Amino acid sequence: QQKVQQSPESLSVPEGGMASLNCTSSDRNFQYFWWYRQHSGEGPKALMSIFSDGDKKEGRFTAHLNKASLHVSLHIRDSQPSDSALYFCAASPIASSSFSKLVFGQGTSLSVVP
Protein backbone atom coordinates (compact mmCIF):
# COMPACT_ATOMS: atom_id res chain seq x y z
CA GLN A 1 0.00 0.00 0.00
CA GLN A 2 1.37 3.37 -1.06
CA LYS A 3 1.96 5.48 2.06
CA VAL A 4 2.39 8.73 0.12
CA GLN A 5 -0.05 9.69 -2.62
CA GLN A 6 0.46 12.59 -5.02
CA SER A 7 -1.92 14.38 -7.34
CA PRO A 8 -2.29 15.23 -10.09
CA GLU A 9 -0.22 12.73 -12.03
CA SER A 10 0.61 15.41 -14.56
CA LEU A 11 0.04 19.13 -14.80
CA SER A 12 0.48 21.73 -17.50
CA VAL A 13 0.58 25.46 -16.71
CA PRO A 14 1.38 28.51 -18.83
CA GLU A 15 4.61 30.38 -18.28
CA GLY A 16 4.10 32.90 -15.49
CA GLY A 17 1.20 30.93 -14.03
CA MET A 18 0.75 29.17 -10.70
CA ALA A 19 1.36 25.43 -10.38
CA SER A 20 -0.19 23.58 -7.44
CA LEU A 21 0.82 20.07 -6.47
CA ASN A 22 -0.70 17.91 -3.75
CA CYS A 23 0.49 15.13 -1.47
CA THR A 24 -1.16 13.11 1.29
CA SER A 25 0.27 10.61 3.73
CA SER A 26 -1.93 7.63 4.58
CA ASP A 27 0.17 6.75 7.63
CA ARG A 28 -0.09 9.08 10.63
CA ASN A 29 3.43 8.09 11.59
CA PHE A 30 4.77 9.70 8.42
CA GLN A 31 4.17 13.38 9.05
CA TYR A 32 7.41 15.12 8.12
CA PHE A 33 7.58 16.14 4.50
CA TRP A 34 10.04 17.12 1.81
CA TRP A 35 9.56 18.20 -1.78
CA TYR A 36 12.05 17.11 -4.41
CA ARG A 37 12.39 18.03 -8.08
CA GLN A 38 13.96 15.79 -10.70
CA HIS A 39 14.90 16.97 -14.16
CA SER A 40 15.38 14.42 -16.90
CA GLY A 41 18.69 12.57 -16.59
CA GLU A 42 19.41 13.85 -13.10
CA GLY A 43 18.90 12.74 -9.52
CA PRO A 44 16.23 14.30 -7.29
CA LYS A 45 17.11 17.68 -5.84
CA ALA A 46 15.64 18.82 -2.53
CA LEU A 47 13.45 21.92 -2.82
CA MET A 48 12.23 22.35 0.73
CA SER A 49 11.10 20.61 3.87
CA ILE A 50 8.07 21.33 6.02
CA PHE A 51 7.39 19.92 9.46
CA SER A 52 4.94 22.36 11.07
CA ASP A 53 1.38 23.36 10.29
CA GLY A 54 0.99 26.32 7.97
CA ASP A 55 2.97 27.84 5.15
CA LYS A 56 6.67 27.86 4.39
CA LYS A 57 7.93 30.09 1.62
CA GLU A 58 11.24 29.92 -0.24
CA GLY A 59 11.43 32.24 -3.21
CA ARG A 60 8.75 31.30 -5.74
CA PHE A 61 7.94 28.09 -3.87
CA THR A 62 5.43 27.86 -1.03
CA ALA A 63 4.63 24.66 0.84
CA HIS A 64 1.57 24.28 3.02
CA LEU A 65 1.10 21.54 5.59
CA ASN A 66 -2.06 20.48 7.39
CA LYS A 67 -0.99 17.94 9.97
CA ALA A 68 -4.53 17.01 10.94
CA SER A 69 -5.22 15.73 7.43
CA LEU A 70 -1.57 14.88 6.65
CA HIS A 71 -1.89 16.90 3.48
CA VAL A 72 0.91 18.96 2.05
CA SER A 73 0.88 21.09 -1.06
CA LEU A 74 3.50 22.87 -3.13
CA HIS A 75 2.70 26.04 -5.01
CA ILE A 76 5.03 27.47 -7.62
CA ARG A 77 4.23 31.04 -8.60
CA ASP A 78 5.48 32.70 -11.79
CA SER A 79 6.25 29.28 -13.26
CA GLN A 80 9.15 29.12 -15.69
CA PRO A 81 9.91 26.59 -18.45
CA SER A 82 12.91 25.50 -16.35
CA ASP A 83 10.43 24.38 -13.67
CA SER A 84 9.28 21.62 -16.02
CA ALA A 85 10.29 18.42 -14.21
CA LEU A 86 9.06 15.58 -12.03
CA TYR A 87 8.11 16.66 -8.51
CA PHE A 88 8.20 14.17 -5.69
CA CYS A 89 6.80 14.41 -2.21
CA ALA A 90 8.64 12.40 0.44
CA ALA A 91 7.56 11.66 4.00
CA SER A 92 9.41 10.47 7.04
CA PRO A 93 8.26 9.25 10.46
CA ILE A 94 10.87 11.22 12.33
CA ALA A 95 12.31 14.56 11.27
CA SER A 96 15.71 14.40 12.81
CA SER A 97 17.17 10.94 12.80
CA SER A 98 19.64 9.09 10.63
CA PHE A 99 17.58 5.95 11.18
CA SER A 100 14.44 7.42 9.69
CA LYS A 101 13.59 6.30 6.19
CA LEU A 102 12.14 8.55 3.51
CA VAL A 103 9.15 7.24 1.54
CA PHE A 104 8.41 8.82 -1.84
CA GLY A 105 5.17 9.43 -3.66
CA GLN A 106 4.76 8.44 -7.29
CA GLY A 107 5.47 11.96 -8.57
CA THR A 108 3.76 14.74 -10.51
CA SER A 109 5.02 15.66 -13.95
CA LEU A 110 4.91 19.43 -14.41
CA SER A 111 5.10 21.03 -17.82
CA VAL A 112 5.38 24.82 -18.09
CA VAL A 113 4.38 25.96 -21.54
CA PRO A 114 5.96 29.13 -22.96
Place this chain on the structure above:
Amino acid sequence: GALVYQYPRRTICKSGTSMRMECQAVGFQATSVAWYRQSPQKTFELIALSTVNSAIKYEQNFTQEKFPISHPNLSFSSMTVLNAYLEDRGLYLCGAREGGDTQYFGPGTRLLVL
Protein backbone atom coordinates in the same frame (compact mmCIF):
# COMPACT_ATOMS: atom_id res chain seq x y z
CA GLY B 1 27.69 22.82 -0.30
CA ALA B 2 26.53 19.26 0.06
CA LEU B 3 27.16 17.10 -2.99
CA VAL B 4 26.71 13.42 -3.71
CA TYR B 5 28.60 11.74 -6.51
CA GLN B 6 27.74 8.39 -8.03
CA TYR B 7 29.68 6.30 -10.50
CA PRO B 8 29.42 4.91 -12.95
CA ARG B 9 26.58 7.03 -14.36
CA ARG B 10 25.54 4.27 -16.70
CA THR B 11 26.42 0.64 -17.05
CA ILE B 12 25.39 -2.26 -19.20
CA CYS B 13 25.84 -5.82 -18.03
CA LYS B 14 24.97 -9.21 -19.36
CA SER B 15 22.18 -11.14 -17.70
CA GLY B 16 23.54 -13.16 -14.76
CA THR B 17 26.59 -10.99 -14.19
CA SER B 18 27.22 -8.54 -11.37
CA MET B 19 28.09 -4.90 -11.18
CA ARG B 20 29.22 -2.56 -8.41
CA MET B 21 28.22 1.06 -8.00
CA GLU B 22 29.69 3.69 -5.74
CA CYS B 23 28.46 6.73 -3.88
CA GLN B 24 30.51 9.52 -2.36
CA ALA B 25 29.32 12.39 -0.16
CA VAL B 26 31.31 15.61 -0.35
CA GLY B 27 30.95 18.63 1.91
CA PHE B 28 29.19 16.81 4.74
CA GLN B 29 29.43 13.67 6.83
CA ALA B 30 26.99 11.03 5.61
CA THR B 31 25.81 9.40 8.82
CA SER B 32 23.23 7.51 6.79
CA VAL B 33 23.02 6.40 3.20
CA ALA B 34 19.86 5.12 1.54
CA TRP B 35 19.92 3.20 -1.73
CA TYR B 36 16.86 3.43 -3.96
CA ARG B 37 15.91 2.03 -7.31
CA GLN B 38 13.82 4.21 -9.58
CA SER B 39 11.85 2.20 -12.09
CA PRO B 40 11.36 3.14 -15.75
CA GLN B 41 7.92 4.36 -14.59
CA LYS B 42 9.78 6.73 -12.18
CA THR B 43 8.55 5.15 -8.93
CA PHE B 44 11.02 4.83 -6.05
CA GLU B 45 11.78 1.61 -4.20
CA LEU B 46 13.89 1.83 -1.07
CA ILE B 47 16.45 -0.97 -1.16
CA ALA B 48 18.24 -0.44 2.14
CA LEU B 49 19.16 2.13 4.74
CA SER B 50 22.72 2.10 6.00
CA THR B 51 23.94 4.03 9.02
CA VAL B 52 27.55 4.20 10.11
CA ASN B 53 28.30 1.88 13.02
CA SER B 54 24.95 0.19 12.70
CA ALA B 55 23.55 -2.77 10.78
CA ILE B 56 22.25 -2.20 7.26
CA LYS B 57 18.47 -2.55 7.13
CA TYR B 58 17.05 -4.00 3.92
CA GLU B 59 13.49 -3.42 2.82
CA GLN B 60 11.08 -6.21 1.93
CA ASN B 61 11.90 -7.77 -1.45
CA PHE B 62 15.56 -6.76 -1.20
CA THR B 63 18.27 -8.88 0.43
CA GLN B 64 21.91 -8.60 1.37
CA GLU B 65 22.57 -11.70 -0.70
CA LYS B 66 21.39 -9.88 -3.83
CA PHE B 67 22.41 -6.28 -3.02
CA PRO B 68 25.41 -6.32 -0.66
CA ILE B 69 26.28 -2.85 0.64
CA SER B 70 29.45 -1.50 2.17
CA HIS B 71 29.46 1.78 4.16
CA PRO B 72 32.95 1.95 5.67
CA ASN B 73 33.12 5.63 6.53
CA LEU B 74 31.20 8.90 6.58
CA SER B 75 31.76 9.73 2.95
CA PHE B 76 31.63 6.51 0.96
CA SER B 77 29.16 3.71 0.25
CA SER B 78 29.03 1.04 -2.40
CA MET B 79 26.41 -1.45 -3.49
CA THR B 80 26.69 -4.45 -5.79
CA VAL B 81 23.88 -5.93 -7.85
CA LEU B 82 24.64 -9.64 -7.98
CA ASN B 83 23.37 -11.86 -10.80
CA ALA B 84 21.55 -9.03 -12.51
CA TYR B 85 18.50 -9.84 -14.60
CA LEU B 86 16.06 -7.80 -16.62
CA GLU B 87 13.91 -6.92 -13.58
CA ASP B 88 16.93 -5.28 -11.93
CA ARG B 89 17.17 -2.55 -14.54
CA GLY B 90 16.55 1.00 -13.46
CA LEU B 91 18.20 4.07 -12.01
CA TYR B 92 19.96 3.31 -8.73
CA LEU B 93 20.03 6.37 -6.52
CA CYS B 94 22.12 7.01 -3.46
CA GLY B 95 20.73 9.45 -0.90
CA ALA B 96 22.96 10.64 1.92
CA ARG B 97 22.08 12.54 5.09
CA GLU B 98 23.99 14.08 7.93
CA GLY B 99 21.90 13.32 10.99
CA GLY B 100 18.28 14.21 10.35
CA ASP B 101 19.01 16.85 7.75
CA THR B 102 17.75 16.77 4.21
CA GLN B 103 18.68 13.73 2.17
CA TYR B 104 20.86 14.66 -0.78
CA PHE B 105 20.88 12.51 -3.87
CA GLY B 106 23.47 11.73 -6.46
CA PRO B 107 22.71 11.64 -10.20
CA GLY B 108 22.22 7.88 -10.08
CA THR B 109 23.70 4.86 -11.81
CA ARG B 110 21.56 3.65 -14.68
CA LEU B 111 21.70 -0.12 -15.02
CA LEU B 112 20.81 -1.78 -18.29
CA VAL B 113 20.73 -5.57 -18.44
CA LEU B 114 21.08 -7.42 -21.73
